[in-house]
Amino acid sequence: MAETEVSKKRKRPIVRLAVLLLSHSVLVSVICCTAGVFGLLLLPVLAKNTYISENALMPGSASSMLSNQEVSEANKLIKELNNLHSNPLGATTESHGIIAKYMSNLGAQVNNHKFHPQLNQFHPLHFFSGPDSGVMQENSTRSLYGINTVGIIRAPRGDGKEAIVLVTPYNAVKGGVRETLSLGIAYSVFSLLTRVTWLAKDIIWLVADSQYGEYAPVAAWLRDYHTPAFSNLDSLNTETCHVGNNNFESKISYGIRRSGTMAAALVLGVAYGNENEDTLGIYAEASNGQMPNLDLINIVHYLAVHRQGLRVKVEQFHWLLNSKWVKSLGEVFESLGKMVKTLNPDWKLGISAADYVEGAATLASSLYHQALGVPTGPHGAFRDYQVDAITLEFSLRISFDRLDRRNDFLLHGGRLIEGVIRSVNNLLEKFHQSFFLYLLTSPSKFVSVGVYMIAFALLVAPLPVVAASLYAKTLDLNPTSEKDKSATSNELGSVLQSWKWLNSVKTVFVVHFWGATVSLLPYFISQIPDSDPTTNFSVWILLSILSLEILRWILVSPSSHIYGLPQGEWATLKSATISSFFIGLGLMSVINFATAEIGALLMVPMALMAHPLKLDVRGQSLRSILRMICNLVLGVISFPPATFFVFKGVIEGFSGINAGDFWNWVESLWAWNSATYLYIGMVHLPCWVLCVQILLHPC
């Protein structure tokens, strides 16, 4: 009997493998999930050292030409701007005049760019769409405007097809040495570049008026640079309002001057540092987790460390640095690495525990900022136009008031910028050699897409397996139940039975539709005049619950009682939920990988484990009780607001948590057109609701 069955039911190996996987879906999901999480934890160990991929860049091969003369000129500008600030009245208008005067004395072409700060508003249909020309808010912002000053050096022998952009945010109202120092660095470089002969690309220096935020002026300038409106009836740039008493100012045009295609952009900033060394912070994340080419970060890092002796840092989660479990994990990996080294000294997996903690903190921050989808600085605006850009933030250990110290700083900063510009200037093609998809674990270490994908793939792999096995099980279950009632069942009933999954899919679809409505609700809620975040948040939750009930009442209730056969229904529902979640995660991983990774980390265990509580209560075994507890904990944690509050509590302490914080966070997401918002609204939340529905399933 056994022999004939084996030979008869012998299937092709691929089918056998699939059947094997399906039959052991629990084991597979446990192994894969653990491996996925482990892979993620292993990433700091697997990080590779960065290297400069594009040969044409040749950073640091030419000696720096920036001398004390340029620095003293820059000091003159700083002094003049600081003096101006002693009488704040009219400082704004005059400061533009002074900067423009200095620029044009160098022989650069100068123009002013006037812009209205755009209020961040929710455009439900503007996700992923390119920047529009001439889309201006009509209301209330007319009177507010800022003025950017733009100076362009034309490359002496270049053909003007390409340009390198240097941006210094400058808040004339606020003033202070901090604001003017970045101008000083840029000016010293700019004055050098007007005289050099090696320039092949034009240099654009944008002094961004940052009184309405640092991002808005840069974005406005880029918009007008790339998509000018020819037919603005009350165009900004034609207005001839010259407040300045300076005769010179009237000569500066308000029409935008252009150069060629932008090759790269550097945003300079200066921060008060309270650290022991001069440091240089690099911010690279643009909207939706897009990163500039790794080569740009590499040359900055190389020049800063090996030429100017600055310490380079990228953002870290400081709370992770002190956490015990990361440290102990690092120790484990360290001992593992040592063990591996005894096996083969060529395997360099060893990483010290301290390095691991640093790497993990940086990696977590890198992952978080990419997942958030909100740019970390004005450089984000450039990425929308496919320009590689980073923000460099200098921080000094002592105050800037001492002149010799300041000169030293200007010299080093200027030489760094000069070196970077010279490297980019060498570039014949646009940045394309190095990575665009990577996570940083330190300024000089990165994890490329090929490595970090594995963790995500492992985490996601059990989803289709479990979905298929659940579906297969319900198919197996149904015939037996049908056999019992074979007398009463007819042809139609069996057909309906085999199409029963449609019902669950409909539920899933309805919940996803609800998710879409929930994501649209904030647009209407934000129209409510003067309301605080907490009330907005509660209104949002109330409306969401209401709409869910209405939808369920309209769409779900009539069909759910056709067959009084709840047995196994939760399984098809879970199977459909998992499949839809899998599709959602797959799509999201293409748009913003980091979001998908974090989402998978939060939601995959919940989705895999969901099991009706009633059955668990009835089960009474240790296993079912454990599962019930896990389900309850996961169910709380993976609810987006709960996740947010837990996360915030861990980082900042639970004392200062306000219900409105979540609303603010979400608001910032949609204001920046982050795809993460869509993910939360249309993939994560529906999946959570469906899981909760499975948990509460009356079976």
Add this chain to the structure above:
Amino acid sequence: MQIEASLWNASWATDGGRMQISLSYAPFEARYRGFDVARCSVDKSSDMNQFSSSGSVLKQGGGEEFSEELLLKPFPDRKVLAHFHFQSRAPHSSSHGRHHHLFPKAIAQLVKKFRVKEMELSFTQGRWRYEQWGGFDPLSSNNAKPPGVELWAVFDVPQSLVDVYWRNLTHTLSGLFCASINFLESSTTYSAPELTFKPSFGNLRYGTLPREAVCTENLTPWLKLLPCRDKAGLSALMDRPSIYRGFYHSQRLRLTSSESGSDEVDSGIGLEQTLTVVLQPSSWRTGKTYSVETNIQPSWSISSIFGRNIPGKCVIAKSSNVYLHLDNGLVGELKNLERENAKYVANTFESEGFQSNHAFKISVTPDKVFEEVDYLHGKSTSVIYGFSVEKYSDSQPFDLGLTWKIPVVWSCQQAPLHASRFLMGSGNERGAIAISLESTESSEGLPTSHIIDGRCELRVDIFQVVPWYIKVYFHTLQVFVDKQPRAMADVVDKIRVSPSKDKVSPGVMEMILKLPCGSKSAAFSLEFDKGFLHIDEYPPDANQGFDIPSALISFPSFNARMNFSEDEFLNNSPILSKFQETSPVLSYTEVLLIPLTTPDFSMPYNVITITCTVFALYFGSLLNVLRRRVDEEERILRSRAGRKAGWISQLLSRLSAKLRGRPQEQPTSSLPYSFISFRLVLKILLVASIAVTWQYYFG
């Protein structure tokens, strides 16, 4: 007559590098064998006179003549223009035979062979800055060229043959000038303008190579066409480092040939070679001046700009002159200053030119002063000082210097509209080209001789060639005049569009516009889609992007010409008679760089791998399905199971049977299955342990 020999170490001379020349054996002795010199008979009466050193007056050797001239002009932005003008003329070969005394034979053959009626070839590096260097005078209209190579030619052949002749011409020129002009052979690179460029009857071809790099390699063959090369005369000034250090460098060659015209002077071939360079006097470079107060123009001399002097004239040149041109803006400013001065200082410098006045000093007394005569209105006119080089020699070289005494600020006369062209939009899919015309101040005082039907209109011609992979939608042409959208028919008088054909011909747009006189600005935008190229059509540096050649904007209502009072000297000076010719004001726009989608060029390897895998899988399973017979496999399996179970297992079982001393038992069919899998695991373990020990001890 002389014979020269040279030693070559190039690969073709040394049998592919196998027979290297060792220069350590120098000096070498060369012997000529089998040497046969074919010489032409010399007409003694003319040629002996021609090279006689008695006088500077040359007789026209066989009707051929050559003249050299240099024009220097200070620019408002502290730079100096040097414009070399060499003109050779030869009578037509039909009347004077095939031999030339002065005229380059290569050119004469080219004209004869390809029946070139008119041709212009320019090599340009850098861009002409219309805002600072002016765009109205004949100098800039004729000599400001787009970066790279521009070639146009008119042929004296039937229209059907023009393309063939053009192709041959490009190849010849490519060899002659060591440039990749042969790329203009492809029909995707050249076009046949009809409306705007030059009046032609279908036998004109126009092509540009914006990316062609210009260097001494191109200059040397150009100099070879001169009778004195750069050994004597004005061309001796061409010190390569100093002329290539300039801000603009354009070498141009223009040919005109007329078939046995009745006019004695114009018949034959005329060759006009010009080199236009804009240089920075070095005095400014060393002394860095930052402050506004010292904006005194830099003083310069020929020796300080070029590092050389003029060692007398080229002996066979008919005339050899140097001119100093002060344009009308400068002269007007000087007159103003003089008038102001006259109020305080009693003595006046009326007329006598300005050669030694309070503003500047010229080191050499000019032989001649030409003042432009403006018939139309009493505006200031430009002044040209002429110097004859004939009386200078090696021992007493000519060195012209200009020393400024007081700061003078002026501006050059600009074209009526300043044209700029830029790209709009972002992304790799589509974009738009915009051409914007802004009125300059100089256009207001211009003669309004172009009143048509009582309406004052300004005629502007635009000629734009777009490569085929930029798919321009000509119907999307939008016109804005003074920031108001206008119907196309209101502004565009005539338009000729030939849409691009993929891989065959570029898109050409010619427009004749009639703008209202008072209009301040005009803008045109055209949308396009970016095309995909075939993988082998990408250039080696595909990631740099692709160039759109400059558009040509001309203003036929304005004539760039100077009027001088009649003087017989003028007729002897080709450069001044050239200035008096009527030609429209021309200006070129910037070259644009469009980033196209480029494939990852390492991709073919990956694609091959993936496609091979997919094909193998597909065909494997397809063949499997096709050749499979139902139940055949099971039958075979069963019969095989009955017969034997693998020779290894058989061997093993036989071995164990022998060891145990028991008769061999036939294994059952279910046993080997489990036995094999157990063995498989054993085997794997064995191999793994061998590998680990190997790795441990020998790795």
